[in-house]
Amino acid sequence: MAIEIFEFKGGVHPEDKKELSKNSRIEQLDAPEIVRIPLSQHIGAPAKAVVKEGDYILVGQVVGEAGGFVSAPVHSSVSGTVRKISTFISAPFGVPSLMVEIENDGQYRSVDFVEHENYLDLEPKELLKIIQNAGIVGMGGATFPTHVKLSPPPDFKIDTFIVNGVECELYLTADYRLMLEEPEKIIEGAKIVMKILGVDSGIIAIEGNKPDCIERIGRMVENEPIEVVELPVKYPQGGEKQLIKAITNREVPSGGLPMHVGAVVQNAGTVAAIYEAVRFGKPLIERITTVSGEAIKKPKNFKVKIGTLASHLISNCEGFKKPPKKIIFGGPMTGFAQYTLDIPVTKGTSGILAFTDDIVKEYEYTACISCGSCVRACPANLVPSFMSILIEKGLFEEADNNDVLDCIECGCCSYVCPAHRPLVHMFKLGKAKAMEIRRAKQNK
């Protein structure tokens, strides 16, 4: 049964560069001698440390308790002794945050995991508790606590559940390899989520540049209440709002959430992690990460323990072909540039990319020439040119009135701008300032 697809306006078509790593089978990577596990790997309150220097801990042991409902616990991915609780600064958070440094003893002794063979017989409340205690957050990069997303208030009836297997970012092939090599985890995980949400059917959305996944998973769900939907290749097709529009033709209202249009979307990796937590009792302690980019000798996809430093992953790719100009966590359109390789992989690190200086350049930018490329590229149907001029002049309230808070920071506008204006950078600033002004008004 073919579903009608509702294309979103705008978007761009860059070369996806996935050929660099798409044929590399997932490689299980052991953690290095020192592992650094941040206590804030999610949106919401950071976890609170419950271990101290000198403690001996096991794989799967809670090292940080959730800091509230909109938060998540953090678990150890290795067994060993806690060296110290240190502070570090890295993107995307940009503020000093705590991390637990553990000396990996290489034994991987773990806590007892509670398995559930008949997981679909569990009640939604029990399933949610397992997910919450397993510390699962959105692994597409947003890192929103999953148990919160899967508990919409009762006034919002959910009728659509979509597994996001689109992976529209350039270079990244983590979800692709997961769908190819471990599809049963995604399918079973989807069924668990459908049980929690109370929906009868689910959709797995995959972009047309992954025909092998579409075919394979399509066959596997023939007798399941799940349908595979092929979406046209366009960035950012994997953006939550654009994905919901494609499948349901409903637009998430400005300032609203997907649940306001009856939809819930989860990344394919998150869904697989849900299955592992419910079936095998495994907390979120490892993930699939693509290491790629023109500066990497041998791009690969790793199943890597949370807390492994980027330097360890890169040396397992035979190091750099040429000295890198930029190291990015995430994809090139939305990822964060890092200043050092001593940054650990966290729950949301879908990719580590290293670029040479012919791929990434420093640009001097000029005034906006009103060419309209950004207007045509914007998937949120905004006018980036005008918003950027307001922000340049410091008119943040005006920028708010011109919808800067609706920007999804996808990067399409900056990608096409011939004046090389750092539009997304301006909007990140503009959004922060606009929120400040709104909060100040509320507090009056």
Next chain:
Amino acid sequence: MEKKLLLTSSPHVHCGESIPIIMYNVIIALLPATLVGFYVFGFPAIKVVVLCCVFSMAIEYGWQKLFKQKISVFDGSALVTGLLLGLNLPAASPWWVALVGSFVAIVIAKQVFGGLGHNLFNPALVARVFLLISFPVQMTKWMKPVLAGSFWHPDIVTEATPLGLVKEEVMLHGKIIHAKAYSIFDLLIGNTGGCIGEVSALALIAGGLYLIYRGYVRWHIPVSFIATVFLVTGIMWAINPQVYINPIYHILSGGLMLGAFFMATDMVTSPITEKGMIIFGIGCGLLTAVIRLWGGYPEGVSFAILLMNSVTPLIDKYVRPKKFGFKPTN
């Protein structure tokens, strides 16, 4: 020791377009019309166009040097302005018309506003209209096309432009007589009087289609502009063909092709949304037709575009795309 890593905001890749690339493509698109103009009018045309280009770039460089601003003259925009200005002048223009025109275009219409991106009006058109009003004699001394004459020293025999001929005959005789002597073929290839760049509709259309194909110009303005002129002049011709010449003649003559493809589409001074562009194009078309048919000047394209340039900010303010997830306030 790690070499320093670059830290900037996402996105970290770029499609490769730039302002110089856009400008140089506009120049490429203007080459057919320029070469036809050189061929048809001979050496004087080359002199005018080259002087305008050189003066425009030199004046911009001088201004930026004088005021210690960043030298941006190699982004190609001054060159495009100079080329467009030259193509808008009669081939017989003296050197000082090129100089004054370049000064007005670069300094008064562009740099004084803040440079590229800040100007409100199309610089080449501001200069052309300034010259037309200040030096009407020089600016209406149209040369006879010299397809068979001497290239380096053509006879400066004046000849009216196709539209000028129509206006004159209607004013003097109350109806059109000889204007019909200009065939569609003449108008397409450039065997007419007029300013250097406007004579060959074919060369202009070819260049315009190239820019549309490459995506540097959207089709909305040229199509709505030309279609509106065709419609209005067509209606009047249908009502009284003795006094109003046919619409094909209208769209192939005068500065319409040059204006619709290359001047009205100037990015900085035209609306940013496609709906806005259509409104802009229709406005240009209406004004052009009104001035041509009932105004004092035989040609209205320059004035029409400048008037619509002044309306662009208003169009951009009210014509916006409906944002994703738009909630109408109850």
